[in-house]
Amino acid sequence: MSVDVLLGLQWGDEGKGKIVDYLAPKYDVVTRFQGGPNAGHSLEFDGHKHVLHQIPSGIFRDGIKNVIGNGVVLDPVIFKKEIEGLDKFNLDFKPNLYISKKTQIILPTHKLIDAASERAKGEQKIGSTLKGIGPTYQDKIGRFGLRVGDILTKNFKEKYDNLVKRHLGILKFYDYPADNLQELEAAFFKALEFLKTFNLSDSEYLINGYLNENKSVLAEGAQGSLLDVDFGSYPFVTSSNTMTAGACTGLGVAPQKIKEVYGIFKAYCTRVGSGPFPTELHDATGERLRAEGSEFGATTGRPRRCGWLDLPALNYAIILNGVTQLFITKVDVLNNFDTINVCVGYQLEDGTETKELPYDLCDETVVPIYKSFKGWKQEVNATSFEDFPTELKEYLSFIEDQVKVPITLVSVGPDRTETILK
Numbered sequence: 001m002s003v004d005v006l007l008g009l010q011w012g013d014e015g016k017g018k019i020v021d022y023l024a025p026k027y028d029v030v031t032r033f034q035g036g037p038n039a040g041h042s043l044e045f046d047g048h049k050h051v052l053h054q055i056p057s058g059i060f061r062d063g064i065k066n067v068i069g070n071g072v073v074l075d076p077v078i079f080k081k082e083i084e085g086l087d088k089f090n091l092d093f094k095p096n097l098y099i100s101k102k103t104q105i106i107l108p109t110h111k112l113i114d115a116a117s118e119r120a121k122g123e124q125k126i127g128s129t130l131k132g133i134g135p136t137y138q139d140k141i142g143r144f145g146l147r148v149g150d151i152l153t154k155n156f157k158e159k160y161d162n163l164v165k166r167h168l169g170i171l172k173f174y175d176y177p178a179d180n181l182q183e184l185e186a187a188f189f190k191a192l193e194f195l196k197t198f199n200l201s202d203s204e205y206l207i208n209g210y211l212n213e214n215k216s217v218l219a220e221g222a223q224g225s226l227l228d229v230d231f232g233s234y235p236f237v238t239s240s241n242t243m244t245a246g247a248c249t250g251l252g253v254a255p256q257k258i259k260e261v262y263g264i265f266k267a268y269c270t271r272v273g274s275g276p277f278p279t280e281l282h283d284a285t286g287e288r289l290r291a292e293g294s295e296f297g298a299t300t301g302r303p304r305r306c307g308w309l310d311l312p313a314l315n316y317a318i319i320l321n322g323v324t325q326l327f328i329t330k331v332d333v334l335n336n337f338d339t340i341n342v343c344v345g346y347q348l349e350d351g352t353e354t355k356e357l358p359y360d361l362c363d364e365t366v367v368p369i370y371k372s373f374k375g376w377k378q379e380v381n382a383t384s385f386e387d388f389p390t391e392l393k394e395y396l397s398f399i400e401d402q403v404k405v406p407i408t409l410v411s412v413g414p415d416r417t418e419t420i421l422k
């Protein structure tokens with residue numbers, strides 16, 4: 001069968017985890033294709049609230065295969081903690097959890113280099129999650145990296161020592177201390193032994209084999225399109241391709257195997273870390289979005305920057321990903337707003353207007369052009385789109401009209417059940 005991709009169209013935290021968990025029973029396989037522990041995907045069901053970082057969000061559903069693809073960067077120490085955190089749920093997921101042998105490993109020194117690099121950037125820091133993502137992807141592209149399959153080889157320690165020697169040189173350049181490295185290494189090697197007890201697989205064969213057996217695959221994106229290393233607000237981005245194309249290289253599936261592309265976005269916008277954010281609100285409305293949306297990072301706990309929905313940015317992400325269906329989340333957060341604004345274009349510094357993202361949002365200051373909507377001012381208890389309040393229907397149809405893609409799922413709360421499908 002085919003691969004459907006679900007990915008974030010903004011700066012991450014759109015509610016991917018919740019929706020993947022919701023959709024997972026329709027699929028045979030759920031798989032992550034990029035990113036790593038920088039992701040924090042929250043799931044809520046039966047009174048439990050759980051955050052996943054590297055493990056695919058299909059893990060709570062019986063009998064589904066969960067695959068960590070080759071495009072991911074995996075921190076073994078965080079992986080061990082995540083698995084131990086699942087103990088209390090008494091799930092029998094281990095036989096169904098696979099990790100690609102080609103997945104890159106995050107070393108303790110990658111995390112130190114991440115911190116050193118951010119410190120050196122000072123005011124210009126990316127606002128990285130400090131999980132070692134950038135340095136690990138740098139080593140992958142630089143052809144220095146270590147992969148999960150390497151831990152099964154006889155000379156792994158030698159490969160590890162060589163890479164760490166290189167890393168210590170980099171840390172020396174940054175004048176950054178590596179004093180606690182021994183302690184970090186002890187936990188790291190313990191976690192590698194733990195990792196060895198899992199299905200370390202040639203996941204490209206595994207996934208293509210499933211597809212040949214007519215099984216359905218859901219690829220779960222991490223971060224969001226505006227954090228993509230090629231098309232995001234560079235350099236304030238993450239270090240992977242967060243888009244549909246990333247699912248092909250991050251899993252080893254051919255482009256023609258991709259069928260539906262579910263693009264997920266919040267009814268407003270948030271961003272954690274540094275970088276341009278045209279519709280950011282620095283006022284009481286921004287504070288209110290943060291408070292009512294509980295906008296605090298699932299990985300770092302940092303307050304998220306909040307602002308209105310940005311249609312030029314959304315449209316850009318839709319084009320790049322080939323989105324076939326839109327999923328809107330956190331609609332309930334706007335329940336009590338009198339007025340809801342949506343950015344429909346930007347005014348550039350020279351006074352001209354555009355609906356396209358300028359080359360460099362860091363250099364060009366754009367002023368958002370807003371269209372205002374009347375709020376629906378009520379809880380959305382509907383079970384079907386037809387029963388939505390009129391103002392909400394108008395808000396949704398306006399978005400659909402502007403971006404020419406249908407909205408087929410509306411999320412009105414963090415719980416699995418608070419989801420309305422068209």
Ligand code: GDP
Pocket residue numbers: 008012013014015016017018039040041042043044293294297298329330331332333411412413414415
């Ligand atoms: P992800 O990284 O895309 O998986 O998103 P996060 O889990 O980092 O952040 C989304 C946050 O919003 C989490 O706390 C979710 O529990 C919560 N959430 C998801 N959907 C909804 C929704 O429709 N309404 C509300 N109020 N919260 C939601």
Ligand code: IMO
Pocket residue numbers: 008011012013014035038039040041126127128129130131132133134221222223224227236237238239272273274298
């Ligand atoms: P999920 O999957 C929101 C942001 C960081 C920083 C930039 C680079 O939960 O949506 P990195 O650690 O990747 O080097 O940080 O990207 N970032 C995220 N923001 N959600 C995420 O993941 C993020 N992963 C990274 O805040 O600005």
Ligand code: MG
Pocket residue numbers: 012013014039040041042298299
């Ligand atoms: Mg998140």
